[in-house]
Amino acid sequence: MDDRSWIFIEDRVNNPYFEKCLNDFLKFAYKKKEVGSRIYCPCRRCKNSERRKEETVRAHVTMKGFLTTYTNWIYHGEDPWDFNQENMNNGVFRRIENDDMNELIHETLGRTLEENSNINLEELRGACDEETNKFFKLLKHAETELYPGCKNFTLLSFVIKLLHVKSLCRWSNNSMTILLELLKEVFPENELFPSSYRDAWKIVKDLGLSYHKIHACPNDCLIYWKETEHETFCRKCGTPRYKQIVKQSDDSSEQANKVPAKLVRYFPLKPRLQRLFMSSKIASLMRWHEEERIKDGKLRHPADSLAWKHFNDRHPSFASDPRNVRVGLAADGFNPFKAMNNKYSTVHWKHADWEI
Structure with missing residues (x-):
């Protein structure tokens, strides 16, 4: 299944092409599994975090849509490095x-x-x-x-x-x-x-894969940051910030080192952008949308869109400097005919569980 454009289809209900592609995906996912077993659900809500039966997966994907960022089906039996047949013929690992x-x-x-x-x-x-x-x-x-x-x-x-x-x-x-x-x-x-x-x-x-650990409420009410940094109970639901872990000593019970009940990891974007601007060549490409883009009213780049222009009207001081980056776009400002590449994406690495 080399063509994966079907995962972006929005009109999915009673769509014969979508149903055919979804059936092909499920056949692939169950190729080495027993009938009736559960697989990770790739719908936009479950995001491969829940195992479900085939019919449930079919219903979820049809109603909620296929996770559009999931183009390499590693959780359903595909080569984790590349689904390109040429690379698979050359072996899993590149030289x-x-x-x-x-x-x-x-x-x-x-x-x-x-x-x-x-x-x-x-x-x-x-x-x-x-x-x-x-x-x-x-x-x-x-x-x-x-x-x-x-x-x-x-x-x-x-x-x-x-x-x-x-x-x-x-x-x-x-x-x-x-x-x-x-x-x-x-x-x-x-x-x-x-x-x-x-x-x-x-x-x-x-x-440059560092991140900051921030304590959070187990019920996702808040993070312990700035004004709540030193609090020990959630101000909304009252849940303790730390796990109630107690270790025994010879004389009496004493509290062990405080272990947060939940952690979130913050990946700073600022150092990444600073690194890009340290290179004169890449810095000029990041300003391409303002300095070299053809401005003839035709839609060739996100900077030609109404949303971009609306943002500029609301934030003129921000828009006046072409070096400022709109985080909503993975390759904001880059020349789409030359420099747009996933290595510049702010979400290129998936390493949220690399905890020290």
């Missing part, structure tokens, strides 16, 4: 030369690969500032073979793919650590190989 680790590292530094090619690395090494040390550490991991003679993976590319699998398959941190301990025995020659989930995270954290 080192196709992993773009060097491009990823240079983008993390805040410059394009072409700009960094003109940098004197010895001068950078002599500067010894924090950013430079991070850069050379990432380069070292990107050049370290997973084991002597390995041609398919470096340490960095392998750890990134392993963390990707952890996220896709919803592994726990403990299961990840157990696997890494086993692999550490398999690759004893690589002294840098992580032996725990925490060590693996340390290898990739300098790529």
